[in-house]
Amino acid sequence: MNFTAGIILFFFFGLIFGSFLNVCIYRIPKGESIIWPVSHCPKCGTPIKPIDNIPVLSYALLGGKCRFCKTRISFRYPLVELLTGVLFAGLFLKFGLSSETLVFSILGLLLITISFIDIDYRLILNKVTLPGILLGAVLTVAFRVLSYKQVLLGFAIGGGGLLFVAVLGSLLFRKESMGMGDIKLAAMIGVFLGVKGTAFSLLVAFFIAALFSAGAMALEKADRHSQIPFGPFIALATFVYLFWGEQMIHWYLQLIL
Ligand SMILES: [Zn+2]
Incomplete structure (x- = not known):
C-alpha cells in the first residue's frame, strides 16, 4: 500500500x-x-x-x-x-x-474507552477489562505478537505489581490508593505488552501521575485527599511505550551503563 x-x-x-x-x-x-x-x-x-x-x-x-x-x-x-x-x-x-498494528489498535480502543469512563465515573468497569484481558491474551498469541509465556508473565507483573502497590498504599497511608479496577487494567496491559512493556508503562504511569498530582496541588486544584483517576495515566504511559518505549529504554541504559 x-x-x-x-x-x-x-x-x-x-x-x-x-x-x-x-x-x-x-x-x-x-x-x-x-x-x-x-x-x-x-x-x-x-x-x-x-x-x-x-x-x-x-x-x-x-x-x-x-x-x-x-x-x-x-x-x-x-x-x-x-x-x-x-x-x-x-x-x-x-x-x-502488521499484526502489531491490529493488536495495538484494539488495545488503544479499550484504553480510550476505559480512560474516559474513569474520568467521568472514577470507575474502571469489569465488563471492559475482563473481556479485554481475554481478547488480549488470545490475539497476542494468535498473531504472534507475544509468546504465551510473555502473556502469562505480563499478566502476573501487571496485576501483581499494582496489587502490591495497593496493599502497600493501604498499609502506609491507611486509605485506598489503588482500586481493584486499576489492578485489572494493569493485568490487561500485561497480556498485551508482556513483561518489559508492562513494567515500563506502569513506572511511567506512576511518574506522570505524580507530576500531575504535584501540579494540581501547586495550583490548588487538588489536595492530598483528592481522588485522581489512575486509568488515563496508565493509558497515556502505554501509548508512550508503544511509540517511543524502545528508544527511551535504550537511552536510559546507555545513560546508566
Ligand atoms: Zn437536541
Missing part, C-alpha cells in the same frame, strides 16, 4: 472507530446497548441522522450544537474521534500493515 494513502486511510478508520467509542463511553456505564438504538441528542432526544453523524466534520458544520434544539454538544465527541484517528495513523506509521 502507498504509504501516505495508508496513513490517511488509517486516520479515517480511526475517526469512525472513535465515533463508536463515544457511544461506548456514554452507554456502557449506564448498562445500555451499544448497538441499538441510533444516537440521539441528549437534551431533546431527536435521533441523529447519518448526515449529522460524520466524525468531526458534522460537529464543525453544526457549530457544536444539536440541529434541532441548539443545545451545545460537548467538545469531547470530536476530541475522542480525533484521538482515535491520530492513534490509528500513528500505529500504521510505526508498525505498517
Whole structure:
C-alpha cells in the first residue's frame, strides 16, 4: 500500500472507530446497548441522522450544537474521534500493515474507552477489562505478537505489581490508593505488552501521575485527599511505550551503563 494513502486511510478508520467509542463511553456505564438504538441528542432526544453523524466534520458544520434544539454538544465527541484517528495513523506509521498494528489498535480502543469512563465515573468497569484481558491474551498469541509465556508473565507483573502497590498504599497511608479496577487494567496491559512493556508503562504511569498530582496541588486544584483517576495515566504511559518505549529504554541504559 502507498504509504501516505495508508496513513490517511488509517486516520479515517480511526475517526469512525472513535465515533463508536463515544457511544461506548456514554452507554456502557449506564448498562445500555451499544448497538441499538441510533444516537440521539441528549437534551431533546431527536435521533441523529447519518448526515449529522460524520466524525468531526458534522460537529464543525453544526457549530457544536444539536440541529434541532441548539443545545451545545460537548467538545469531547470530536476530541475522542480525533484521538482515535491520530492513534490509528500513528500505529500504521510505526508498525505498517502488521499484526502489531491490529493488536495495538484494539488495545488503544479499550484504553480510550476505559480512560474516559474513569474520568467521568472514577470507575474502571469489569465488563471492559475482563473481556479485554481475554481478547488480549488470545490475539497476542494468535498473531504472534507475544509468546504465551510473555502473556502469562505480563499478566502476573501487571496485576501483581499494582496489587502490591495497593496493599502497600493501604498499609502506609491507611486509605485506598489503588482500586481493584486499576489492578485489572494493569493485568490487561500485561497480556498485551508482556513483561518489559508492562513494567515500563506502569513506572511511567506512576511518574506522570505524580507530576500531575504535584501540579494540581501547586495550583490548588487538588489536595492530598483528592481522588485522581489512575486509568488515563496508565493509558497515556502505554501509548508512550508503544511509540517511543524502545528508544527511551535504550537511552536510559546507555545513560546508566
Ligand atoms: Zn437536541
